[in-house]
Every structure is written in structure tokens, then in C-alpha cells.
Amino acid sequence: MANKIGILNGILLIILNFFAVIPVGIYFAVGITSFTGIPLAFAHNGSIAVYAWGVVDIALSSGNWWLTLGVAGISGFILELLLIVGCILTFIGSWIQGVGGRKLLGISLIMEIVCFLFITVDILAIGTLGITISFSQIFIGIGIGIYLLVIIILLQVIAVRIHNMVT
Amino acid sequence: MTEKRRYFRILPLIGGLLGLLFTFMASIPLSxxxxLPLFVMESEGTLFYVWGIVDTNGIWHGFDQICLDNIVPFILWVLFLFISICGIFGTSYNSNPATIKKILLIGGFSAISIFVYFSIIFFLNFGLFILGFGYYGIFLIIAIYFLSAMLITDYKNE
Structure with a gap:
């Protein structure tokens, strides 16, 4: 039987990797629209917001995928790649019972922790992702994406612990 | 005689999907x-949903940023999402029945806490608010969760 927490985690990783907002208050008018949404930015400073998939400048109404930024987006692309591979490993690991599945979930957990550490250190000190925020503005500058990543890491720990070892 | 196979429980699935509707949607198109609007309460044209507030001018107040002003509604929304996920997890037929029953009861009691929260707001401001389908929907979810938790023993004895 599949690891349900692992599958839930995989879905959350897909949302974090490919979505800008989680739409809430959805209604049907001329198409599907929503009143509001939960933005999944890792951090924002001024008009610039950093997501797992790229950078958005709200003032210019423009968004860029990491690779379209050229050399400046390489570190962000590696981060995105790590999260996508982690997502795939989570899904595969959830379906495989026994030690193999647990190993895959464990590797995915390590990838997520590396991503989290990389994002926090980069945003607070280095700035290769495009923005830096000072320690005094940490709670204003950090977005919901970081909180979601923390939830994903915690869920992944639970998924590894409860993984079915009977083959 | 062939054994009747079940793959999932239908009642928690209905409860979970209903919960997801209230968590993410403003209305369900019927024609x-x-x-059908899914607001919990209404006061002078202002609609209160599980996910936020819509003014008479169509202005919404959601969770663009987590700050002290919207921390209680945000926790409420996350709790409602948790309730919906409990329902989806409760559909699993082949899992340990005791665990599934526990998950459904946790979901049911969490739904009761949200129901009590909205009821307190309603009765403290009696006459100011009109109850919407969302309020009765939460009650329906509570009933579905407790009914499905009760029925789990019946499944086991089959």
C-alpha cells in the first residue's frame, strides 16, 4: 500500500514547483476566476518576489523563469531542479514498499533540507537568487513558500518514519 | 460465493470533497x-467565507501576507484544509480500521471547533448576521464524519 503522507508531500512539492498562487475563493464567471490566492513566494523585497520556478517583478508586471535570466539564474535553476527531482523521488518512494522506498524518501528529504538551507542562507546573506533581506525584516520579507517548504520537510520526516517496511 | 470487494469508503470521500469545496471555492455553479454561494455568514452585503471576506464592492480580504491581522482566519483556513484531508485519508478501506476511525474523529472534532467559533460570533451579534449555506455545510460535514466513524465497525464485521 502506498505511503499516503508521501503522496500528499509529492502533490505539495508540485504546487510549490509550478504554481505562483494557490487560488482560493474560486468562482465561475466568464471562465474560472478566483477572488484571492495564497502567494507561494519564498521571499519578497520591494516589488521583486522569488519563487521556486523564477523571479517576478510586480512593478514591471513581468515574470522570468530561471534559465531566461541567463547566468544569474543558474543557482535558482539548480534549486528548482533539486526540488523537481525530490518530488519525483517522493512519488516513486511512496509506491515502493520496503528499504528501497524508504531510501528514496530519505534522499528526497535531504534534497529538501539542502534547498531550505540554500534559500535561507542566500536570501539572508548572499543574494544570488536576486534579492536579500536583512535580519530585522525577516518576518516581513519571508513569504509563504518558505513556510510551505518547512511543512513539506516535516511531512517528509513523518513519511520516512511511517513507511511500510513489509515487502 | 465471491467475496464482495471494497476499495474505498464513500461517506468520508463525500465529506472530504465537500470540505475542499468550502476551503477553495466561493460558489458552485448549478445552472x-x-x-450556490458557499458563504458562512452575511452582514449588510459583506460575505464571510471560510477563506476570507468579500465586501459589497467586490473587494476581498485574503491571505496575501501572513500578519497579525489575518493570523486567526489563516489558522481557521488551514484547520479546514486539515479537516478535508482527514476525510480524504478516511476513505482508505484497506488501512487499520482503528486508525481510520481516529482520523475521522479528529476531523469531526476539528469541524465542531470551527462550527462553535462561527456560532459564538453569530449569537454574540444576534440579528446582525444571516447564516449561509457554508454554516449548514460545516454541520453536514460533522454529521458525515461521525456517521462514517460509527459505520467503520460495521465494515469490519462484514
């Missing part, structure tokens, strides 16, 4: 001209 081309009418849609």
Missing part, C-alpha cells in the same frame, strides 16, 4: 444563470 448557467444560478450558482
Amino acid at each position: 448557467s444563470s444560478y450558482s
